[in-house]
Amino acid sequence: MRMNGGWFSELRPRAFLPVVFVLVTPALALAAEPGGGGALAVATGETMPWWGWPLILWVVSLAMGVVAVLGGVGGGVLFVPIISGFFPFHLDFVRGCGLLVALSGALAAGPGLLKLNLASLRLSVPVALIASTCAIIGAMIGLALPTNIVQTALGATILGIVLLMLMARKSVMPDVKQADNLSSALQIWGVYTEESTGEKVNWKIHRTPTGLILFIAIGIMAGMFGLGAGWANVPVLNLVMGAPLKISVATSKFLLSITDTSAAWIYLNNGCVIPMMVVPSVVGVMLGSFVGVRILRVAKPSFVRWMVIVLLLFAGAKALTKGLGLPFIV
Amino acid sequence: MTFEPKAQEATAEQVLYAKVLEAGMYTGLLILFVTFAVYVSGLLSPAVPVDRISSYWTRGVNEYLEVVNHDFLHLEHPPTGWAWLYMVGKGDFLNFIGIAMLGGVTIICYLAIVPTLLRKKDTAYVVMSLLEVCVLTLAASGLLAAGH
Numbered sequence: 001m002r003m004n005g006g007w008f009s010e011l012r013p014r015a016f017l018p019v020v021f022v023l024v025t026p027a028l029a030l031a032a033e034p035g036g037g038g039a040l041a042v043a044t045g046e047t048m049p050w051w052g053w054p055l056i057l058w059v060v061s062l063a064m065g066v067v068a069v070l071g072g073v074g075g076g077v078l079f080v081p082i083i084s085g086f087f088p089f090h091l092d093f094v095r096g097c098g099l100l101v102a103l104s105g106a107l108a109a110g111p112g113l114l115k116l117n118l119a120s121l122r123l124s125v126p127v128a129l130i131a132s133t134c135a136i137i138g139a140m141i142g143l144a145l146p147t148n149i150v151q152t153a154l155g156a157t158i159l160g161i162v163l164l165m166l167m168a169r170k171s172v173m174p175d176v177k178q179a180d181n182l183s184s185a186l187q188i189w190g191v192y193t194e195e196s197t198g199e200k201v202n203w204k205i206h207r208t209p210t211g212l213i214l215f216i217a218i219g220i221m222a223g224m225f226g227l228g229a230g231w232a233n234v235p236v237l238n239l240v241m242g243a244p245l246k247i248s249v250a251t252s253k254f255l256l257s258i259t260d261t262s263a264a265w266i267y268l269n270n271g272c273v274i275p276m277m278v279v280p281s282v283v284g285v286m287l288g289s290f291v292g293v294r295i296l297r298v299a300k301p302s303f304v305r306w307m308v309i310v311l312l313l314f315a316g317a318k319a320l321t322k323g324l325g326l327p328f329i330v
Numbered sequence: 331m332t333f334e335p336k337a338q339e340a341t342a343e344q345v346l347y348a349k350v351l352e353a354g355m356y357t358g359l360l361i362l363f364v365t366f367a368v369y370v371s372g373l374l375s376p377a378v379p380v381d382r383i384s385s386y387w388t389r390g391v392n393e394y395l396e397v398v399n400h401d402f403l404h405l406e407h408p409p410t411g412w413a414w415l416y417m418v419g420k421g422d423f424l425n426f427i428g429i430a431m432l433g434g435v436t437i438i439c440y441l442a443i444v445p446t447l448l449r450k451k452d453t454a455y456v457v458m459s460l461l462e463v464c465v466l467t468l469a470a471s472g473l474l475a476a477g478h
Contacts, residue, residue: 048384049381050380050381050383050384051370088387088388090388090389090390090391092390092391092394093387093391093394100429100432103432103433104359104432107351107354107355107358107432108359110351110355111348111349111351114344114347114348115340115348116340117339117340120344121340121341121343121347121443122341122455125455125458125459129458129461129462132465132466132469133465136465136468136469140474147390185454186454257351258466261433261436261466261469262465262466264433265466266474268426268429268430268433269410269411269412269469269470271394271395271409271410272391273426273429274383274387275366275369275422275426276380276383276387276422277387278429279362279366282362
């Protein structure tokens with residue numbers, strides 16, 4: 001099928017520059033505004049071939065996969081606010097899709113992380129039980145609430161994540177003087193080799209009850225917004241419970257495969273999964289992740305981190321204004 | 331109980347979990363990609379024509395299900411839960427096999443490690459693993475309805 005010259009010629013300069021994502025999203029934002037008159041708004045009509053939106057979704061997901069790896073965030077946290085803010089898909093389907101994107105990434109990474117003993121099954125099992133149960137509750141709340149309220153809360157959450165990224169410090173090797181009683185009883189500890197130094201690191205955790213309580217909120221938010229939850233998992237595992245940063249990051253990634261599974265089933269069973277959206281997104285983010293890993297060797301981390309922060313700030317503001325029914329000014 | 335660091339290798343149940351997860355993940359993704367190729371190539375005709383889907387995904391899920399059911403499926407109730415199984419011969423619903431596989435693999439992983447945990451007499455983790463299976467099975471069952 002040949003692309004129709006009218007919309008394509010207008011769309012190309014804006015939508016086909018996914019690498020400079022920061023430049024793309026404002027164009028999409030304008031275009032997706034009701035009555036905005038942008039190229040994509042025109043393209044939502046009959047002139048768009050059926051494969052137009054899935055192709056654009058794939059390209060943008062690919063770019064998101066690259067940026068997510070470079071910025072050290074999960075695909076879901078970028079996917080939901082950006083796609084729901086700047087694309088014509090309803091938030092219900094974007095959340096279902098976002099969960100499956102995050103789930104696929106976690107499933108793909110999980111086996112390797114477990115075999116390397118970087119992700120800890122003993123740490124994950126109790127945490128996942130709480131988070132996955134609460135993710136079901138979050139998903140049901142998210143689907144029961146009016147869309148504008150969820151969109152507003154999503155915007156506020158994304159802006160909160162930006163603050164967290166700006167303010168939260170990370171501790172490569174937290175000082176855990178003594179394991180607490182609960183983690184001792186559950187034998188949550190481990191040993192891993194720090195490849196950069198060749199040193200064997202013994203680790204244990206503390207404040208386990210506090211951490212588990214925080215995972216109630218994390219699970220609810222993961223289910224409600226379909227975000228994945230790496231942005232919250234890592235600080236709680238690392239800063240609150242005292243797991244080493246590498247163990248926290250790896251265990252968080254693996255945890256998503258369990259937490260997002262429970263929420264994804266709720267969205268799937270309620271009809272919020274459209275394969276024409278899901279498969280291009282999953283393939284795009286996964287391919288983008290592979291590309292991102294290669295670029296990571298030469299990328300400047302500080303630049304990428306700031307790019308992710310700006311993107312999330314932009315997407316959060318868009319979600320917030322969309323939820324509140326306010327005009328969005330670039 | 332005092333802190334006693336163990337060997338740095340992953341435990342037997344962790345390695346087993348990883349192997350089952352790996353097999354399920356590859357199988358699920360492969361099925362997802364193949365069924366999507368079947369869908370978009372038109373080898374199996376979809377329930378909702380591909381050139382019409384974009385006019386529905388702007389609606390909320392409840393409205394989407396009702397309209398799609400009215401226009402194409404003509405079922406007694408809009409298709410939720412496992413109703414897709416009855417329409418798996420359609421190109422679009424065929425994709426749910428791979429999605430369900432990805433959603434189900436974690437349940438299989440948990441069930442797989444229970445015998446190992448039982449042999450170790452690790453009662454707390456046996457109980458938590460079985461509870462997790464119950465939670466995920468309940469989520470997958472379709473019994474938990476939600477909606478605007």
